[in-house]
Amino acid sequence: MRAHPIVAAAALMTFLLTDAAAADLAAGKAKATEVCAACHGADGNSQSPDFPRIGGQYPDYLAKALRDYKAGRRKNPIMAGFAQTLSTQDIDNLAAYYSSQAPAVYFKP
């Protein structure tokens, strides 16, 4: 009986660790510096109105946007070029990195 909470906690830890391992923040940061930062900023707080702020955005939305650009479902000549160069892992890493930055966008009802 007493083991149950421990087992549950261990399972939770495993899940969290596995989940965290799915995206590599350091790799995301490196890729962001290389590919994205010139327009979107190193922390996603884009200074140009032409480029959206992505710092603090939901990672699943960012990843979806990148997948759509890559697949051509979302059309933008600039983003299409960059997204083509990204692997699925790159996309997950980048989404995790930018979403972890200080909020440049926020929930507004």
Add this chain to the structure above:
Amino acid sequence: MTTVTLCVPILVAALVASNAHAQGAPAPASSAPPATVGSAPAPATAAPPAAAAATPAPQAAAAATPVGDPAKGREKTVMCQGCHGIDGWRTAYPEVYRVPKLGGQHEAYLTKALQEYRSGDRTHPSMRGQVAVLSDQDIADLAAYYAQGGVATARK
């Protein structure tokens, strides 16, 4: 005199609008001077005017871009609330992900996104449905509302 001064801006607006539609308007006032340059080749076939209109469009659009009013935009968010008004709300179709945070986003980007949904360049079914009924002024007001505050609000 007053009629003339009133008519000129209206005529200009009409010309801008007709230019955007790539279809020459009736162009009733033959007296309207240099402003009519864009609408001169009215009887041309479909392809060339479309291409011709594509070039001056940004200029015309910039001239006609309405100024957004955040307060009015707030009132127009009723149709956005169902998804963007719930923190962490997830879409159900065609993919599952949290709908984006809009607060503090660049106004120009928000405007462009809504315009692209309206034109079909962006394809999310729900967004397309929501945006179809929006006027340019609605889009400007909504963009102004969500952008208001910017990063300062985001990080406080």
